[in-house]
Amino acid sequence: MNADQMLAEIREANLSYLMLAQSLIRADREQALYRLGISEETATLISTLSPAQIMKIAAGNTLLCAFRMSDDLVWGLLTNHSKPGANESVSRLHASILMAGRHEHA
Structure with a gap:
């Protein structure tokens, strides 16, 4: 992927993110705050x-959205790499609880 293609992908991601964010906020503000982490x-x-x-705003060359979780525990739970044989639904629930707690502290 060359630089022009990467910038085009960033702009498309920005536009999609802003449109989704606006739609979520208008539909259910509380859910949007939690889901978007804003x-x-x-x-x-x-x-x-x-x-x-x-x-x-979307036309800029900087990606507007960012990963909300940056620690290995959450990524391990989401990818099921933390424990062999782990129950996927329980792992995802645990990850959601951890991320919700972090949203409350933000």
């Missing part, structure tokens, strides 16, 4: 963006 202020800002503003 503050009230950020949610208010995103929900009021016009389509032209979304396009302009």
Whole structure:
């Protein structure tokens, strides 16, 4: 993948993320705050963006979204690499609980 293709992919990801975020915020604000891991202020800002503003912001060369979990425990639970024979649904539930707790502290 060359640099131009990578920038195009970043812009597409930004546009998709902003459109999804705005839709989630407008549909169910509390769920959006949790699922997106954003503050009230950020949610208010995103929900009021016009389509032209979304396009302009998405056109940047910096990825707007980021991974919310950065520790090995959560990644191990999500990928089931932490314990051989682990129950996938229990591991995902555990990961969700950990991430929800981190959202409450943010």
